[in-house]
Amino acid sequence: MQVVFVDDESRVLAGIERTLAMSDADWECRFFTSGQEALAALADCPADVVVSDMRMPFMDGAALLGKVREQWPGTLRIILSGYSDIECTLRMLDVAHQFVSKPCDNAVLLATLEGALSLRALFKDPSVLDVLGRVNRLPSAPRVFAELTRLLADPASDARQVSRLLGSDPALSARIMQLANSAYFTGGGCGTIKSVGDAINRLGIDQVRLLVLASQVFADAVEDPFVDQLQRSSLHASKLAAQIIDGRNAQAATAALLARIGLLVPDLRDDAWLEVKTGCDTPLHAAIGAYLLGLWGLPMDIVDAVARHTHPGRAAASGFGLAGAVHVAVALANGQTPDLGYLERTGMLEQWPHWQRL
Amino acid sequence: MTISPAPDALPADALPAAEYERKLHARDKTIEVLKKRIQQQADGGATSSFALLEQNLSLGKVIALKTEEVEHERQELEKALTDLRQAQSQLLQAQKMESIGQLAAGIAHEINTPTQYVADNIGFVDMASSSLMTLLDKTLKVVEAARAGQPSDGLVAEVDAAVKKTKLDYLRRQIPEALAQSKEGLEHVARIVSAMKEFSHPSNGGKELLDIREVINTTVTVARSEWKYVAELETRYADDLPQVSCLRDMIGQVILNLVVNAAHAVADTLQSGVREKGKIRIMVKRAGEQHIAISVADDGSGIPEAIRGRIFDPFFTTKPVGKGTGQGLAIAYSTVVDKHGGEIRCDSEVGRGTCFTIRLPLSADNGEVPCR
Numbered sequence: 181m182q183v184v185f186v187d188d189e190s191r192v193l194a195g196i197e198r199t200l201a202m203s204d205a206d207w208e209c210r211f212f213t214s215g216q217e218a219l220a221a222l223a224d225c226p227a228d229v230v231v232s233d234m235r236m237p238f239m240d241g242a243a244l245l246g247k248v249r250e251q252w253p254g255t256l257r258i259i260l261s262g263y264s265d266i267e268c269t270l271r272m273l274d275v276a277h278q279f280v281s282k283p284c285d286n287a288v289l290l291a292t293l294e295g296a297l298s299l300r301a302l303f304k305d306p307s308v309l310d311v312l313g314r315v316n317r318l319p320s321a322p323r324v325f326a327e328l329t330r331l332l333a334d335p336a337s338d339a340r341q342v343s344r345l346l347g348s349d350p351a352l353s354a355r356i357m358q359l360a361n362s363a364y365f366t367g368g369g370c371g372t373i374k375s376v377g378d379a380i381n382r383l384g385i386d387q388v389r390l391l392v393l394a395s396q397v398f399a400d401a402v403e404d405p406f407v408d409q410l411q412r413s414s415l416h417a418s419k420l421a422a423q424i425i426d427g428r429n430a431q432a433a434t435a436a437l438l439a440r441i442g443l444l445v446p447d448l449r450d451d452a453w454l455e456v457k458t459g460c461d462t463p464l465h466a467a468i469g470a471y472l473l474g475l476w477g478l479p480m481d482i483v484d485a486v487a488r489h490t491h492p493g494r495a496a497a498s499g500f501g502l503a504g505a506v507h508v509a510v511a512l513a514n515g516q517t518p519d520l521g522y523l524e525r526t527g528m529l530e531q532w533p534h535w536q537r538l
Numbered sequence: 539m540t541i542s543p544a545p546d547a548l549p550a551d552a553l554p555a556a557e558y559e560r561k562l563h564a565r566d567k568t569i570e571v572l573k574k575r576i577q578q579q580a581d582g583g584a585t586s587s588f589a590l591l592e593q594n595l596s597l598g599k600v601i602a603l604k605t606e607e608v609e610h611e612r613q614e615l616e617k618a619l620t621d622l623r624q625a626q627s628q629l630l631q632a633q634k635m636e637s638i639g640q641l642a643a644g645i646a647h648e649i650n651t652p653t654q655y656v657a658d659n660i661g662f663v664d665m666a667s668s669s670l671m672t673l674l675d676k677t678l679k680v681v682e683a684a685r686a687g688q689p690s691d692g693l694v695a696e697v698d699a700a701v702k703k704t705k706l707d708y709l710r711r712q713i714p715e716a717l718a719q720s721k722e723g724l725e726h727v728a729r730i731v732s733a734m735k736e737f738s739h740p741s742n743g744g745k746e747l748l749d750i751r752e753v754i755n756t757t758v759t760v761a762r763s764e765w766k767y768v769a770e771l772e773t774r775y776a777d778d779l780p781q782v783s784c785l786r787d788m789i790g791q792v793i794l795n796l797v798v799n800a801a802h803a804v805a806d807t808l809q810s811g812v813r814e815k816g817k818i819r820i821m822v823k824r825a826g827e828q829h830i831a832i833s834v835a836d837d838g839s840g841i842p843e844a845i846r847g848r849i850f851d852p853f854f855t856t857k858p859v860g861k862g863t864g865q866g867l868a869i870a871y872s873t874v875v876d877k878h879g880g881e882i883r884c885d886s887e888v889g890r891g892t893c894f895t896i897r898l899p900l901s902a903d904n905g906e907v908p909c910r
Contacts (some may be wrong), residue, residue: 188809189651191719198712201705202665235647237767238814263643264652283653286661 181207181297182225186218186244187233187260199286199429207297209493215239221248226252228300229293234261245275253475254303256296260284274330278480295484303471305458311468315447321476322396324352328389337397339380346376348393355395356388362415386430390418394437397444399474406449410440413513421509422529423538425502431504435485436479436509442469449474463490500526543629556874558619565608572601630779630873633865634791637798638738642688644763652723659716659723666709673700712731736792740787745903747781749787749909750830751824757793766881768808769816776823779909781900782830788873793820795866796834796894802857803892804858825897829880835893841886849884874898 187193193211200209207241210227212218216239218230230248234241235444245257259272262282265452272279280292302308304521331337347353353376360373360383373379382389398411414437421436442465456464485492485503488511492503504526511518512535523529540741576597680693717821737760751773758771765771797818818836825831841849848854850871855864874880874896 189655191655191723192651192658194715194719195655195662198662198716199658201708202662202711235763235767238808238810240767262654263645263647281652283657286658 181229181300183207183209183293184222184227184230185209185211185232186213186215186230186236186423187211188213189233192233196289199271199289203290205290205293208292211494215241215244216242220250222252222254227255229256229258229296231258231260231293236257241484242271245272249275249477251480254471256300256474257319258292258296259482261290275481276319277474277477278384278455282382296409299470299480299483299487302458302460302462302467303474305467306458307458307464308467308471311445311447311464312471315445319397319441319444321473322393324349325389325393325396326476328392332385332389339377342380342385343375346388352392352395355399356391357383359391359394359415373523386433387431388484390433390437393434394418395440396437397438402445407444408429410443414438414440417506417509417513420535420538421505424506429458430511431479431482432485432505434514435472435482435489435502435506438473438478438482439486439489439506439510440465440469441526443470445533446470449518461491462484464488476489491519493519493525500528504528508532512538558615558622562612562615562619565612569605569608572604576601594780599673607896608799612756622894629865630788630869633667633869634738634787637791637794641764643759645730645734645760648763649727652726656720656723661736662716666713669700669704673704673706675695676700694875708887709850728764731760737787737790741785745783745785747783748786748789750782750784750832750898751775751784751909754793754820754822754832756799757790759799761794763797765804765818768801768805770818771797771818771819774819774821778824779822780824780900781909782898784898785873788877789898790871792873792896793832794835795870800834800836800838800892801867803836803840806839807837829897829899831895831897833895834894835885835891839892840888840892841884842888846884846886850882870894872894 185193185479186194190213193213197209197211198511201334210221212221214288215232215236218232223232230245232241232244236244241259245259248255248257249412256278257276258278258280260280260282261272278292299459304419324345328342331341331345342432356376356379357373360379373382377390383391394411394415398407398414401408401411413534417439418433418437421432425432442463443450443453445468448465448468449458453465454463458464458467466487470483473483473486481502485501485506488503489506492507503523507522509520518532520529520532523532576594576664629686655704673852677695680697681691683690683693733756752772799819800818806817808814816837818834821831821833821835823831845854845856850867851864852868853864854868857864871882874882878894878898880898882894882896884894888903
């Protein structure tokens with residue numbers, strides 16, 4: 181596994197190098213004090229993970245990771261920064277899969293890297309590479325969703341701009357309205373949502389983001405009954421996940437909505453693929469789904485929860501958390517029983533009867 | 539080219555203050571005139587008739603009424619003047635707090651960075667020391683066995699294995715380096731914290747004799763994260779600098795405003811592969827017998843001629859919303875000119891850079907005190 185670290189303060193790099201030297205990690209690590217140097221080295225030999233400081237002279241972390249995203253979209257991108265300026269934070273959210281703030285405990289840094297590299301290992305599994313190689317065209321990032329995310333990240337933007345963006349695609353607006361008025365979002369009983377602006381006011385911006393994501397990801401639902409069914413169960417799971425885990429609503433709802441997105445890849449549109457496993461024993465569709473989300477630049481927590489949603493207990497850091505909530509929600513939405521042994525280990529078993537009634 | 543601020547470039551608050559004082563003066567004069575007239579009439583009132591008395595009485599009433607009115611107005615104006623003075627000092631304090639707020643994110647970064655590597659290094663030394671201790675224990679066992687006259691190959695083999703595992707050469711090289719870098723990191727943090735304390739501490743309202751180099755060094759340290767990503771900053775101080783009588787925090791604020799402006803001007807001109815860093819130079823030298831000159835020069839974008847006359851105006855700014863309130867240079871002007879009786883001027887050329895020069899009078903009364 182190849183890891184590249186970039187920080188304009190060479191002493192930070194030396195500290196990280198020493199930490200790694202004393203750990204059991206056997207990654208190939210390279211260290212650079214500027215974005216330009218790192219890019220030149222990456223051109224010779226790409227990396228699985230790039231960890232960059234934010235504030236650096238001339239090319240800052242966001243600029244560097246933006247370039248990495250363009251040229252090596254499969255590389256996982258992490259910002260390690262002690263800078264807390266809000267504008268910068270938003271800029272890095274746009275290009276980084278994860279943000280780790282300095283000072284961080286070296287155990288945290290190691291755990292983050294391990295998580296990233298185990299995802300990369302999953303993506304490099306021969307069966308995943310085989311599917312990726314055979315598929316001519318991977319579903320591209322939902323464009324409007326990406327633009328919406330950028331718009332929401334910009335403190336200068338407002339609700340009118342959001343309405344305008346969503347209104348720019350009539351087919352999309354129609355699907356958003358249709359979904360917004362479905363029982364999943366309104367609970368069925370609070371009158372009709374008539375416009376995108378109305379949806380923003382009534383449902384809140386996080387819900388509208390989910391709507392947009394669902395509308396775009398499951399755009400084929402109209403003509404493909406398989407996708408239609410997938411969309412229905414995904415929306416259901418999304419709602420359940422948000423109820424199961426209160427604190428991180430938006431992330432859990434998004435992760436559960438996207439948990440089975442791998443099944444949307446044209447070659448995999450069949451329930452039979454649910455059973456096919458990779459060499460790492462993860463369902464192939466979950467690995468492909470996670471890979472797609474990584475490419476689209478979704479946060480690493482969500483990518484990780486999707487990758488592990490069928491076997492949440494397998495990761496090193498095994499609390500309940502996001503992956504657990506997504507696991508339970510997806511199982512419930514598809515009429516399956518979650519891994520009760522896992523619920524017991526994480527102390528959540530007593531919640532199970534309550535969740536069954538949701 | 540050189541420009542001196544036009545008279546209309548006076549800070550806005552100076553105008554209303556002068557206006558109020560003028561009005562007050564005018565009212566006082568009115569009262570004076572009315573009093574004199576009534577006195578004259580009273581003096582010249584030999585032809586005592588009832589009518590005249592009545593006239594005088596009613597005139598007296600009018601005057602009493604007017605006097606009351608005028609007195610009331612006078613009090614109001616005085617209050618307005620006090621409020622205005624207070625507002626002015628609040629504005630100064632507000633701008634200071636604002637710039638500290640802007641600096642805060644950068645200062646946090648300046649502190650978080652060394653904290654990161656110091657923590658990493660301590661973790662490293664911790665682990666290194668525990669594996670060295672294990673090695674030491676094993677070695678001592680060999681020594682013990684040898685002393686007892688029973689050298690054991692098994693124990694020696696254990697030591698060999700531990701040596702291999704411990705990466706001795708690596709530790710020998712890295713431990714001293716890790717400790718040295720950690721020490722530097724802690725010194726860096728201590729330096730920033732003490733500069734912040736120095737910078738934000740208000741002077742007790744009065745002027746004090748200061749080594750201006752210390753004020754500049756403190757300010758440059760506090761603002762480091764504002765310039766270090768875009769420019770090299772150099773300070774050049776003449777050898778024969780006397781101490782200067784000034785308001786420490788306010789002069790620090792002026793230097794900060796100039797350095798931040800310089801950094802912004804330089805940042806606008808950077809271009810990948812062509813020019814990745816600019817230069818900011820702060821120089822202090824004597825200017826004649828009575829003054830010192832502090833200059834802050836950059837090789838940034840320069841100030842277009844069309845706006846040079848307005849740069850000291852309050853609220854004048856070319857920066858985008860949220861990047862500046864347009865108070866920086868206005869406050870520099872009022873601090874240097876009004877509070878210290880000095881001068882500030884700006885030399886600028888578009889595409890070449892800008893140089894602000896401040897002339898501050900030395901202590902007027904106490905004679906000259908050399909810097910230590």
